Every structure is written in structure tokens, then in C-alpha cells.
Amino acid sequence: MPRLLPYLLLLPATAFLCLFFLYPFVQVAHDSVMRNGVYTLENFSRMAGHWKFSTAFWNTMILAAVVVPIQLAMALTMASIVTKLQRGRSTILYIFAIPLGISDLAAGLIWLSVFEQSGFLNSLLVGLGIVDRPILLLGYQNTWIIFIAIVLAEVWRATAIMMVILVAGMGLIPKEYGEAADVFGASRWQKFRRVTLPMLKPSLQTALILRVILAFEVFAVVVALGGTQLPVLMSETYHWQFAMQERGVAAAFAMVILGVSVAFTILILRLLHVPKGARV
């Protein structure tokens, strides 16, 4: 009985997960290989055959590849600074965490108000006399500006979540290791590189996995700032499901996002693996 107890206690949560997560998941997986009542891979071939697919796929990838490293670098820097603070640490954490409380659509709209034709940036440029009249920044001629705006909005919105995780992780590293590094001649950078970073691996794993998965699911910010100018996997899923009424193809997109997420999760777990015995 005592050995069964933990499983018994996990039962309600497991049942909940099965009902509301596993079931819809199986449903989607099923939909992606079902067309007109027969099992087929046609949904996938339709998806891959569409001219927007590879654009959407690569846009998503490139966006993640740009956003996540910037966020990682910023979160590490900010976390190091916050950890060193003697006082006012929690206040600063709260301030940094404010964007976390804003939904991604709202974040997209905030940045839209900066970049749109009647927006803040244009007023500023006109006011300073750099341009004569407001310019269309987020037009189809300059998708790179849309891209930059999305990167900015994403960095602004979701860096704090990584930082909070990393601050917690740094707090878990006993002070004595930093002191030993100091005594044995490590410079600040060496201490960070040779002691803090390796001991932060478990938190880095969590933060990166969370961020990378969210980056592959980027949607509202992209739609708010770019409309259909910059297709990503998630916006295509939405498009196929609701505009095209092609449930199967939308499900195929969802499976692709899932596949990519799982692959990167495994990759991150591998890369940041801490050998047994080397744990803190």
C-alpha cells in the first residue's frame, strides 16, 4: 500500500491530463492523417505543397533563432546584475516582470502603436525633421522592419520569464563556489564562464525549453504587427483552420510545430546535460 500511495495521489492529475490534454492531442494527431474518412498523408502533402509553407516554416525558425539568443544574453546579464544586488532586489524583479502580465496580443498592439503610420515612431521622426511626412513602416515593401518590430516586441514581452528562472537558479548556487573561484584567481568573466554558467545548467534547460517552445508558437504578436505579410507556422495553422476550413491541414501544421518543439527540447536536454555525480 505505501508503495502504491504516490501513484494513487497522482491519479486525479493524471485523469485530468488525459481528459483535457491527451484526448485533444490524439484527436489532432488523428485529424492530421485523416481525409474524407480514410487514413492518408494527403494533409501533409497539401501543407508542404503550398507555396507559403516553407516561408512560414523558415520565418518561424529564423525568428526563434534571432529572438531566443538575444533573450538568453539579456536574461543572463540581467539575472547576474539582479543577483548581485544587496537591496531592492525584489522591487527590480517586479519591474522587470511587468511585461509578463501583458498578453501577447496586447504586446503586439502596443508595439503596433509605436510602428504604425500614425504611430509614435513616425511622430518622432517627423517632429525631429528627419522625414517630411509619416512613412509606411510595416508595409509589404519592408518586411525586414516588420521582422525587427516582431523581434523587439518578443524580446520586450518574454525576456523576463527567462530572467526570473535564471535569478532563481543563480540563487541556488551556494556562495562558496564563487568565493573559491575568486581565491583561485578567476576573473569576473572566468568566474561566470567556468563556475556560474555550468552550475546554472538545470535552470538554463528550463528557461530555454520554455522559451524555444513559445517561440515556435509565436502568433498574436506576428499577426498584430504584420497581418499576413510575415506568415509563421501558427498563423498558417489558424488560416487553414478558419479561413480555408481545412481541419486536416491545420492539424498537420500543428503536428509540425509539435515535432519541432519536441526535437529542440531533446536537443537542449542533451546539450545541457549534467552528468550524474556532478550535480550541485
Place this chain on the structure above:
Amino acid sequence: MAVIEIKQVAKTFGSFTALHSVDLTIADQEFMVLLGASGCGKTTLLRIIAGLETPTTGEVWIGGRRVDHLPPRERGIAMVFQNYAVFPHLTVFENIAFGLRMKKMDQAEVTRRVNRTAELMHIEQLLKRYSGELSGGQRQRVAVARALAMEPDVILMDEPLSNLDALLRLEMRAELKGVLAESKTTTIYVTHDQVEAMSLADRISVMNGGRIVQAANPVEVYRNPAARFVGSFIGNPPMNFLKAEPAGAGKWQVAGQVFDGPAAAAAEFAIRPEDLHPAEAGLPAEVRVVEPLGPHTLITASVAGQPFRAVLESNLLPAPGDMLRLAPVPDRIRWFDPATQSAL
């Protein structure tokens, strides 16, 4: 050349004073042992010398250079931490090599030094392991090896052998002493173990309540304690103390016996337990507990109602309740001022 000078160093944590104006000079290549009860400020002093703690007031000089504003890595020291601080994410080899890697030493020299110090500390078979796979005593030896591998001018060791079994400790102690003497290192060594302190030290600094009470060579500290605390802390069993009544002209009456003593208003009589022998005339002692220890017999007795210990020859086996007369060796009697607690 690495003389360490500590000038009027004080340290307060909030309202608590951990160190009261400590003055201490450690000569080049000297082996200085810090000895004192738990919480008396040994680690705090060591951490101030290392630069891990800033003194509230005072100065620290190493090798003729004022260092108390310098970060630890610019002080030319290595340290064995009381809690080891062996890096969990590195193997034993990389732990020992850590300081050498920071100096960007070439691989051949790193390997040579790691192997040499690992062998010295008997951990050469553990080089590939992580710290999580070591016992406490093994981890402690990694910490010592890491410091030795640096071949620094100054080495600070905070109870480096505390976690080893008696036999291994004896062996390590001898090896440490040899290696440090050979490499001409100035050493500050914290220990709780008096025997270790006596056997290793050129000089012992006895600390009490954030002060250095006496800094002298081991025999001096043992024979001529500068304060009552030193006598009561050093020696196993420690010194005996008895009340003394002035009997005029530098004579003092102790438990009915009269001894020559200092010319002072008040004094306390002190004698080491091994400086007593049974005699016709002497301090009257009522035996309470008899402990035959092999080489000698330890007697716990009561002299004029005060606790009193004596170490006697092992063929003497009195019974509890017996009355003994214990005569002190005259030139081993010490006197302390009851008010200031210092030696007279």
C-alpha cells in the same frame, strides 16, 4: 617573501563584534596555527586575509603590500575552505587544476602538478570522479590538493584535516608539514585539534572571543600561558586552578599549603595535571574518579571543594574516596590575576 601583517583589524556583523582589533605578524615561511573555541572568529580572520570579507577597520599587508582593498585573486594566496567548496561540476582533476587553468598554465605543467599533489593527498585514484561521488574526507583532501597545486606564497587552511580518521590525519599532517616547509610557504592553519596545533606550529595564536590572547611557540603557550583562558583551553586535561589567599611577603596560601608567589593584591594558583606527584606534604585531594589510561592514570579529585585533575604514573591506582597528598613541581606553578585573567 611573504610576511603577513594584520594591523588592528576589527570586524563587526551588525551589532555583533566578531573580531576586536587584532594585531598579528606572521613571518615569512612561518607556520602559524590559529587555535580557539568554535565561534571565536578564526574563519572570519582567515576570510579577511583572503579578501572574502572586508575588515570594518584595520589593515592587512602581505609581502610588504597593503592588500585590504584588493580582490582575492590579486593577493597571491590559496585557501582551503572550512566547507571545502570543491566544485561539483568539475572532476577531481579539474578541481585541483582550477587555479592553474585560471593562470593559463600549459597542460604538461598542469598534469604534473595535479598528479603530484593528488599523490601527496592519496587521492590519485579519484582524479576522474566528480565531487558528488566522494566521501567528506576525500573531498577535503581535494580541497587541500587544489590549494597546494597553486604553490602560492601564502596558504590559508581552515581546518583542512578535520574530517579525516585519526590515522590518516596523522599521516597527512606530517606530509603537509614537509611539503609546506620545502616550498617555503607562509602558512596560516586553523584547527580545533591541540595536538595538531602543537605538532605543526612554529607559533600558535590562541584566540578567544574575537581576540588573540597569546601568540607564541607551542612550548611557551603550553608552559607559560599568557592568560587563564590559554591554560584552561590548552592541554588535555587542561590546567587546574585554585583560589589563593595572601599570606604576606609574597607568600600565598592554597588549600592549606603555603607557596611562594607574586607580589600582588590577588592571585589564582594554577598547575598542570602532569606537574603533580604524590608526596608526604602537598595539596590534599579527595579522589573522585580514577581512569587508568595505559601510559598513566588520570585522577579527578576535589581540592578544598574545587575540581582538580592529576595525571599520575600508571602503577598508582588509588580508589575513589582515598585522600592523596599531591605536590606540585615548584617551577611549574603559574599565577593569574583574578581580575584581568592575565598571567602574573
